[in-house]
Amino acid sequence: MTFNKFxxxxxxVFCCSCVSxxxxxxxALLDETRTAVNHAKEHLQHMLELPNHKDxxxxxDTVKKACEHFITELESHxxxxxxxxxxxxSSALGQAANHAxxxxxxxxxxxxxxxxxxxxxxxxxxxxxxDVVLEETKKVIEANPCNVVAPxxxxxxxxxxxxxxxxxxxxxxxxxxxxxxxGSQHEHGHHEHSHDHTKDADFSHKTSGHHAHANHHHxxxxxxxxxxxxxxx
Numbered sequence: 001m002t003f004n005k006f007x008x009x010x011x012x013v014f015c016c017s018c019v020s021x022x023x024x025x026x027x028a029l030l031d032e033t034r035t036a037v038n039h040a041k042e043h044l045q046h047m048l049e050l051p052n053h054k055d056x057x058x059x060x061d062t063v064k065k066a067c068e069h070f071i072t073e074l075e076s077h078x079x080x081x082x083x084x085x086x087x088x089x090s091s092a093l094g095q096a097a098n099h100a101x102x103x104x105x106x107x108x109x110x111x112x113x114x115x116x117x118x119x120x121x122x123x124x125x126x127x128x129x130x131d132v133v134l135e136e137t138k139k140v141i142e143a144n145p146c147n148v149v150a151p152x153x154x155x156x157x158x159x160x161x162x163x164x165x166x167x168x169x170x171x172x173x174x175x176x177x178x179x180x181x182x183g184s185q186h187e188h189g190h191h192e193h194s195h196d197h198t199k200d201a202d203f204s205h206k207t208s209g210h211h212a213h214a215n216h217h218h219x220x221x222x223x224x225x226x227x228x229x230x231x232x233x
Contacts, residue, residue, distance in 0.1 A: 022150040026141045029154060033161040034134050040164040041127045047168075047175045048120050054176030062174060063119050066167040067126055071108045073163070074129060077156045078104035081140075084149050096143040100136035107132045126167075133160050 053059050078101040085097035107129035114125045137153050145153055 029157050033157045036161045037130050037164050040168040043168050055174040058174035062170045063122050071111050074104045074108035080152045093143040096140045103132050103136050
């Protein structure tokens with residue numbers, strides 16, 4: 001066996017070991033992200049349908065910034081996938097990565113073309129794009145991403161989860177107290193995160209990495225402790 005053949009086989013073995021390690025964790029992240037996105041979609045649609053908002057201008061600004069930030073992320077991940085798709089991968093992985101890159105760009109352009117004065121339509125297009133990310137990353141994961149493509153998929157899903165969480169949190173603070181979504185399985189219809197979303201709706205200021213994530217059972221705008229105190233009084 002020549003040295004070059006040995007290196008080639010070693011590379012294949014290494015790639016396979018990376019696949020076996022990456023795929024289960026990526027599948028788990030995909031499921032977690034899908035749950036978070038679906039919850040945020042339901043919650044945001046509900047809030048934007050409400051007739052009165054505590055700070056309507058903040059709601060307008062937040063929807064606009066969320067869409068602008070998502071466009072940037074879609075284009076960034078598209079470029080990364082397109083660059084890596086031509087690498088030394090299986091044909092299935094290369095095709096999945098290329099297709100995802102194309103769909104991310106299409107979604108970015110669709111989101112960019114929405115009338116900025118129509119909040120509800122902006123929000124609809126935002127979550128259409130989010131669904132594209134979920135669907136396309138699923139296909140890439142099914143194609144067994146190697147240690148070069150896997151971090152791109154992980155980054156896209158992690159960013160999507162953080163962004164949708166942040167998006168609904170800032171809109172929630174601007175809308176103010178409201179009844180939960182009718183028929184929602186989420187008693188509070190909302191989760192809180194470690195960052196102070198009431199002060200800054202700028203998505204570029206989010207803390208990198210996973211946000212600490214804790215669900216609180218509370219009436220909108222009030223902690224469970226505050227609600228308990230009110231009941232005592």
